Amino acid sequence: MNVIVFASRKGGSGKSTLAAHLAAQIKSSKSCLLIDADPQGSLTLWHKLRGTNEPPIKTAVNSVSAIVSAARRDGVEWVLIDTPPTVSAVVEDAIKNATMVIIPARPGVFDVNAVQETIQTCRSARKPYAVVLNGAPARRDDAESPIVTIAREALAKFKAPVWGGQITNRADLLMALGQGEGVREYYAEGRAAAEIARLWAAIERSVRAIRGTVSANGAMHKQAA
Template sequence: MNVIVFASRKGGSGKSTLAAHLAAHVHKITKPCLMVDADPQGSLTLWHKLRGTNEPQIKTAVNSVSGIVAAAKRDGYEWVFIDTPPNLSAVVDDAIKNATMVVIPARPGVFDVNAVQETIQMCRAARKPYAVVLNGAPARRDEVESRIVTIAREALAKFRAPVWGGQITNRADLLMALGKGEGAREYFAEGRAAAEVGRLWAAIERSVKAIRGTASASGVMHKQAA
């Protein structure tokens, strides 16, 4: 079982959005994903209500996730995705301690990029692999990424933060899907939003395989905190 934690003390960076879209993308009856909403704001829980099915399943965590993670392991889950609140509270710390890998979404703005440092510190303290995912980015034009995204990458490189080479673009489809309780692929399988979510998942899966030692670590998105 692998635990992916979505964490960033910056509000609105895309933790809940990425957790919901990826959970919908990944969940299969044969390889089930459990979602854990550890944020009292309850965004993931709202999406799950709008979805109106119990797949993937969701659990709510208040102060700790460890009990839920242990039970998920016993119950045979393949994946656990934990959405966390925008702070550095005990439940975030506990989620990171339980993580196979931490995904840190960041919008490509100066305040957002700087805010990832505290979350990175938490990952380093817990010696957990982590990666930053640029989210809500302006669309690429003619395959060239926006100047804002390039500047964000340069700033993240300065404090040696590992960053996914792709981006999740700011797209109405991602919002529309959430409003219907769907993932990007369910909403519009051929759309660009679905393609980006698929690419992000492929990168996370590649990292997890490298972390587990079942694949080469070359070209992975994450950094293993030492």
């Protein structure tokens, strides 16, 4: 079983957004469980709008461990955990249970600076992690925005692995959430769906490398910016 934790002390970085879109990305044949460990309940709201209980969701307050253990016994393949923007017991517990931690960050100086604490928590727990630049300006003429490049340079100073792609700031991502959908379900041919698919492929690739079934070369949790 693979446990993907979305964590960042910075509010609004995209934890809940990425968790929802990636949950909808997981092929229905693979079993998936969502855990909403944030009392704000964003992922739970999306799940209510979805109205299908596919994938199922559980709420965690102080600890996720019991839910994760039960999911393992039930043979669940993927557990996606959304966490609050705090450094709290439930975030530490989620990271302790993680196969891999995804740290979304917007490409701004305050945002990039704020990921340091979450990186430290992952390092202390010896958990693989990767920063994912989210809400980025669109690439132009196949070149990334200077603010994305600056963010990568700042993250390189922390020696943090950073996903080589980006999730662009796109209305499709918001529109899909409002309908309880992932962007793949909302508009499969769109650019937002292509970026989410690419991020999911990178996560799957990293998880296989963490499990030792493929080489870690090029895996995003090894990729310093």
